[in-house]
Amino acid sequence: MSRRNNEPLSDRVARVAEALLADQHYVSVADLFCGLGWLDASLLEQWRRGQVGSLEEVTRSGLLRIREAMTHVRAWALAKGLSPSETAYVAQTPRRQPLRFSRSNDPQLEELFRTHWVSPALSEKKRERVAAKASRAPELVAIVPARDGWSCHRCGGTGDVLMMEDGGPACLSCVGLGDLVFLPAGNALLSRRAKAKSKRHAVVVRFSRTRGRYERQGLLVEPGVLAELGQDTA
Template sequence: MLNAMQHKNTRALVDRITEAAEASLAAQGCVSPVDVLLGIGWLDPGAPKRWRRGQIDCLEAAIQTNPSRITEAMTLFRSWAAGKGLSASETQHVARTPQRQTLRFSRSGDPTIEQLYRSQWVSPQLSEKKRERLAEKASRAPELVVIQPLNAGWACHRCGGTGGLLMMENPGPACLRCVGLDDLEFLPSGDALLTRRAKAKSLRHAVVVRFSKSRGRYERQGLLVEPQALKDAQGELDAQRSE
């Protein structure tokens, strides 16, 4: 009776994984373990975002099942990918923090398990150029996000200071000086060409957002960029526009 129930549960999990993996593959030409975990409902959509912001130590801590079931699901997923003839490519995942630390997937941090999580499975029907673009996109470091707070009375959890901009960390809001971004200059939205050029010239940048109560979402206000990058970009545009 117990074996029959276990077999039924395994079959049900196989079907769920297959459905989630097929959907991701059809939508983007590739599929990762995180895509599958989201698709079968073991990860809530906000968990990867919190993980990338450094608010979760490892992604497995947010997976809503026990470790043995996670192992079973990942084994079934790799079996499905191999059966489809997909090829694996390893991607890099870094945090959306100024430190850009490598993100950890598993509780154990075992290198073999981490590599399995980082593997993205790609359709063999895609061209080599398309595969390279997918790998580059998956490994691209996420943009840093800085917030213009609605509450002017906030306090930095590190130094107790305040300011017009903050970055959220796991313990709470942090001022730009404490996170090492206070040397950047604010470039408001409005001039798309200047924004693109300044961003391209700046080795560091961060997106500035502010919460809109009327729309119920964060909206982009501009960028923080290196002052010299902004100066150079502005100089180039001024010269071009005066010709």
């Protein structure tokens, strides 16, 4: 029998939480579940993109075990003197709809999931920055499809890139981003400037079969921004 199977859940939670706290100065339930081996990072990303109904659905543990882990992390955090900080989670979609953690959408359970535990060693300003970063809405992600022939679930059209919604893939026009133009990756300074100036933007990614992950291809930004930066949008 492995050490993991013999180790009490409370000890496993404390060990993973200590590592997270040392690395990022706060502990979240989603990160904890990844560290426990209950949640794959790829499934977490799908949930953040609004492609999964609730995080509970893709967590490899039952609700009783999930509740037990959250009880342990709360007790550990209070014993360490960590500060609770409730964090907003919204999807990587143009609608920015709130993400659900539990199948039941129980308010008390949702609050436990959203709570981050922040290091007391940080100054007040640093705690505010950590909380603001954790609460920041994730960037929109547009996907270069692996093959041609996909259809928008809203209008039946297609395109060079798509965005995933609950109903399936959607074209940029239907999600309200059809006027954006593509800025290829390669010039980090230009990309940063364009993103900072563009009120609407999305990261463009393509799935690499050889590496088994999505890789950044560039940005979709407002055409006026590129003109302002002296870039040809033709």
